[in-house]
Amino acid sequence: MTYGTILYDLSDGVATLTLNRPEVLNAFNDEMVREVAEAVKAAERDAAVRCLVITGAGKGFCAGQDLGALRARFERVSFREHLQQTYNPIIARLRALEKPVIGQINGAAAGAGLGLALACDLRYAAEGAKFRMAFSGIGLAPDSGTSFFLPRLIGYARAYELAATNAPLTAATAHAWGLVNGLFPAEQLAAGVRAIAVKLAAAPTKALGLTKRAMNRAFQMTLDEALDYEAQLQDIAGRTADHHEGVAAFLEKRPPVFKGE
Numbered sequence: 001m002t003y004g005t006i007l008y009d010l011s012d013g014v015a016t017l018t019l020n021r022p023e024v025l026n027a028f029n030d031e032m033v034r035e036v037a038e039a040v041k042a043a044e045r046d047a048a049v050r051c052l053v054i055t056g057a058g059k060g061f062c063a064g065q066d067l068g069a070l071r072a073r074f075e076r077v078s079f080r081e082h083l084q085q086t087y088n089p090i091i092a093r094l095r096a097l098e099k100p101v102i103g104q105i106n107g108a109a110a111g112a113g114l115g116l117a118l119a120c121d122l123r124y125a126a127e128g129a130k131f132r133m134a135f136s137g138i139g140l141a142p143d144s145g146t147s148f149f150l151p152r153l154i155g156y157a158r159a160y161e162l163a164a165t166n167a168p169l170t171a172a173t174a175h176a177w178g179l180v181n182g183l184f185p186a187e188q189l190a191a192g193v194r195a196i197a198v199k200l201a202a203a204p205t206k207a208l209g210l211t212k213r214a215m216n217r218a219f220q221m222t223l224d225e226a227l228d229y230e231a232q233l234q235d236i237a238g239r240t241a242d243h244h245e246g247v248a249a250f251l252e253k254r255p256p257v258f259k260g261e
């Protein structure tokens with residue numbers, strides 16, 4: 001598959017989706033929305049993909065909606081329809097994707113680009129990266145899941161302050177607040193993330209997928225419900241080849257070879 005606004009590469013079980021409109025900090029136009037949605041679907045369907053990395057070309061990660069394309073776009077549809085057709089399905093699909101998704105945050109992430117970063121399971125950032133809600137800067141309310149993820153990740157008061165003031169959040173503070181898992185000097189980010197991604201791609205993919213499902217659902221559950229749901233999912237995990245391999249490898253005192261099955 002060839003794309004015009006993104007790059008998509010698969011090696012060692014790791015699919016890397018690179019947003020590729022560097023002249024506008026990888027802001028989304030309609031074509032990029034379509035292509036990102038297609039690439040996420042491809043990563044979901046392809047059993048050879050056992051970890052997905054999302055990053056940006058050039059100096060930005062993603063500046064959200066391309067504001068240059070905004071006028072023309074919204075003479076035709078409402079914001080609600082636009083969001084329902086564009087960012088919402090991408091965010092939902094990433095959260096439902098039962099494979100680890102890593103945000104390799106190489107530069108600024110703002111608006112829907114911040115939503116994309118927050119929808120990843122893990123985030124590793126370049127030391128100079130920054131995060132900005134951006135919506136209030138153009139007189140809008142949060143979208144693309146930012147009102148859902150941000151308070152869960154850093155707490156309401158910090159999230160509301162970022163949204164209301166539109167202040168940029170540095171990578172260092174984002175790391176201190178638990179919004180990113182780790183920081184790398186810019187020139188080491190790609191290699192650092194690659195090493196993590198390759199390791200995750202060699203992990204028991206089904207178990208990692210079930211882990212994601214359990215932790216997502218647990219936000220809306222009582223303890224009793226969560227215990228019961230864990231027990232249901234463990235039945236599924238217990239029937240995988242990787243579970244049998246893990247136990248056999250432990251007993252034979254050798255490293256396991258997981259196949260994601």
Ligand code: LHQ
Binds near residue numbers: 067134140
């Ligand atoms: C851009 C953009 C951009 C075009 C930087 N578009 N060119 C969608 C529509 C409908 C309903 C509601 O929701 C949404 C979802 C959204 O995403 S709304 C939010 C849209 N995004 C923004 O408002 C972010 C605006 N950008 C910024 O705040 C800053 O540019 C950030 C924090 C991303 C980066 O700051 P800097 O590192 O200082 O870079 P810069 O501002 O100098 O930008 C570099 C270039 O990129 C510049 O172009 P130029 O030709 O002067 O070099 C910017 O115009 C361009 N750019 N964001 N969203």
